[in-house]
Amino acid sequence: MAYSKERYTMQYNFNEIEAKWQKYWAKNETFKASQNSKKEKFYVLDMFPYPSGAGLHVGHPLGYIASDIYARYKRHKGFNVLHPQGYDSFGLPAEQYAIQTGQHPAITTAKNIETYRRQLDQIGFSFDWSREIRTSDPSYYKWTQWIFIQLFNSWYNKDTDKAEAIDTLIAKFSSDGNASVNAVCDDDVVAFSADEWHAFSSKEQQTILLKYRLTYLAESEVNWCPALGTVLANDEIVNGVSERGGHAVIRKKMTQWSMRISAYAQRLLDGLEKIDWPQPLKDSQTNWIGRSQGAEVIFPILAFPKGEGTRPGYLTGGNNSHVLLERAKEMRNNPTQAEDILWQSLKSKNIGYKFRRQHVIGNYIVDFVCLTKKLIIEVDGGIHDAQKEEDTIRTAALNELGYEVLRFRNEQVIGDIDAVLKEILQSLEKIVVPPSGARGISVFTTRPDTIFGVSFMTLAPEHELVTQITTPEQKKAVESYIEATAKRSERDRMADVKTITGVFTGAYAEHPFTKEPIPIWIGDYVLAGYGTGAVMSVPCGDQRDYDFAKHFGIPIPNIFEGVDISEEAFTDKEKTIITNSDFLNGLPYKKALKTAIYELEKIGQGKGKINYRLRDAVFSRQRYWGEPFPVYYVDGMPQMIAPEHLPIKLPEVEKYLPTETGEPPLGNATTWAWCTEKNEVVPNSEINHTCTFPLELNTMPGWAGSSQYFNRYMDPQNEAEIFSQEAINYWQDVDLYIGGSEHATGHLLYSRFWQKFMFDRGFVPKDEFAKKLINQGMITGTSAFVYRNEDTGELTSKGLIKGLKVTPLHVDVSLVNSSDELDIETFKKTRPEFKDAEFILEDGKYIVGREVEKMSKSKYNVVNPDDIVKEYGADSLRLYEMFLGPLEQSKPWNTAGITGVHGFLKKLWRLYFNDNGSKVTDTVPSAENLKTLHKTIKKVEEDIANFSFNTSVSTFMICVNELTAQKCTSKDILEPLAILVSPYAPHIAEELWEKLGHSESIATVAFPTFEPKYLVESSKEYPISFNGKMRFKMELPADLPKEAIEAAVMAHEKTKEQLQGRTPKKVIVVPGKIVNIVG
RNA sequence: GCAGGGAUGGCGAAAUGGUAAACGCAGCUGGUUUAGAACCAGUACGCUGAGAGUUCGAAUCUCUCUCCCUGUACCA
Incomplete structure (x- = not known):
């Protein structure tokens, strides 16, 4: 009986061993990163998980195992390793569960975290759990709120190309106004002087500053998901429906917080070059940012339809208009003969345009004016001959105000009214009046070199000019087209790219150079959300324009030399030679591009421009389970709560749905007002708008909490600062970041943005947060x-x-x-x-x-790591997940194969123990033993450096197979072997280490050093090939010179057999590698 | 359409200019102890998606084509 008990204890009892060491690590805080260490730092980070209710399946730990191996290896190599873990614990699933069950999301989240922690612990990760963070914990989101305030209090200075404190902007405004400020800001800022700045009310000043802040409140069109009751970011929408749940998404205007990420577009692009991230991931960020270089061109709008167009203000007078108005009235009642004749023809839209008489414009009273066309008609009597100079000044002043002036003499009007009217009508037709302040249709093009190939223009159906320029004849067609496209969902529109639709507006624009009229169409192939929502259509150079032109019978002028465009558009920039294009004739693409931009700038109708696809990121969500904003509202203007009063904790609510009035769930909170005297959150009933104000009802999006968490791990318990300068200066940045590629354009882009902002403001020393990133496959x-x-x-x-x-x-x-x-x-x-x-x-x-x-419950193919760990142990699971294949590749799970690595661990164990106990001896290792060991050390170190963990598992198997065959019992071999294995299978390694007589953990024992001398061979088995085909092998001394090898090979009888009497043409000898005989 | 990655035994894979298939699973044969099963020994199968080129020699480098995966999209 005693024998069998002994035998039992000498078996590889993984469950017992693993529980024992997990307890030991926790108790001794074996993996706690030291805050002040003389060792070199190494920061290994996993993308922290969202703790879902389903728990982990075997796919989740893959990346964690890889990073854990790396972290453990680095500890063996003498680094002070930071390897933290936490939870991205705000999010939609917990909230939806709360809506269904009434259970507070904090409770479900805590429960899920408990499950995750248990599951993670049983796999034996070397996380420093003393640094755990949870994004939903007020002590953490306090700092998310803090960063938000920093962003609010910053603007982007294009001159210094970085974010600066808002104070510096205010200082510029008070000294020079905004004319000299070169900032990234809203499009609609108007110029003001320093004096005007001081004259603005506080509210006006705040409104202006909001247009410059890096996080700002703006009415924007958002992706609204009625089913979820919230706004979604672009990357939360897949194929036109919500990523979560697949609900319909519509466009809606709402006042939202936005992040001015567009300010960083170029730097986010440039930064990619200095980080070691996977190329596909960099590519998707590059595409997402979508930089395109080209030009913005303005096409004046021609021929507003008669009587239509914009409705300019009636009151066009200047500062003295009250005086002039009296005089004008008087003049109206006493017209001259000529004026009266003309008025009879002009009044009541007689010639198709509305005219006014004796109208005040600026400081003048003009005889007749058509306000829609900004055309003034003056009828001059004899007196004007004497004051020619004065009239010139008058005309110039009116021109300055944007009016054309047409002068007639009394005699002309009285003598030949028809000729006068004809001239007036001609002028009216010709005049282009830019609508509502704009000077024409602005388009963005990457091919300004093809400007002479423009044969029409196309506006997105949603373009604001569409309703203004459409002619009465086309009105019906245009309206029904707009209605039809609005009905088509974005998804339909995308799916149905082939069908060409569009309609003519009846209006024309003027070509900047040829001055030819260009018909303006609308078509849904032009997207309202990209560029200016309008394109100059060059059918010969763009396939979409070509198809559109072909479909509607619009001319397709050819401006490319020696190119046939009868079948399709010609889009090869490199082979382009421009022709039929005036000053661009004979130029290749690049030269033509530059020349076109130069000429456009010269006539003031365009300029070189870089356009980005990247839009500012909407930062508000109409949800409960997210970070509350540290914001209250005074007179509609947002105010930041001072950082010392943070965190602003999420209030309790009765229910987690939007309110009946459509407000976000926080609208249900009864204690959600800010008292500026007590500096605390108080009941809504105390709101008086003098010292107590309503708080923001939106919460922050999912990516808020994950955009700086990697820095918080450096000093997670710090209550006074987001992290100490000491901590950030020591840890600097993440050395290795492992996670899924699905975060390419979300988390990984936003985090880089915030990091650059933090860098600009001097909070962090690096402007990229992760040097190296690896995407584990699914x-x-x-x-x-x-x-x-x-x-x-x-x-x-x-x-x-x-x-x-x-x-x-x-x-x-x-x-x-x-x-x-x-x-x-x-x-x-x-x-x-x-x-x-x-x-x-x-x-x-x-x-x-x-x-x-894909693993999913409904497919009955989910494999739970708990079961695997119970049956085979954590070390087997770890090894097997690595053994499956290359880390970055997606691969199918098949539990059957795990017996292979499990068998390996048992075999490893039996190298150290037999039924009677330890086999390990002090025997001096044989050369063979040493060769096996050092071969393994070399390969494993190379594999870890290349993240090729699958091949190192194979290497271990070969090593153990060889040592078993060699019957190796030498401690000098088995000790280093335990260390080699320890990053991969830490539990068994600890146990072996302890049984070898050590009392300390194996975790920081120095990694064995590879010594090449043990691999030196005295002989080499040369493969002898004939015409590249290996025929036989030959054992030869390793240091044999080339000539001797050749001689030896040629003398071999098998060589003669192969040659059958032929003389070889050539003999290739590569010493140490191969011999190849040609002939 | 565009961008990126890939295609090697029945399966997961290895080999990145020099002996193709290491290592593991599954298969087959035999053995040992069996309640289940575990363990030990042995063993077959296979010529790198197709074609061309460079080379003494190509899974590996170049070109053309086919198919698969991932991302993205009327981006002007």
């Missing part, structure tokens, strides 16, 4: 299927379904063994609907079908 599930015969209802084994009409049905993967046989009895028990099903077997077995799919 682990997919291997679903299993049974096949139901549609005719008989029988379940047919996979090999017999050919020719039958069968429906595949998912079965739980846990009921299938490694040979794809179904456990029929258990299947019947767990799926009552198949209790009496007839099974058609092959060779007495039911074989299931297999297919690789």
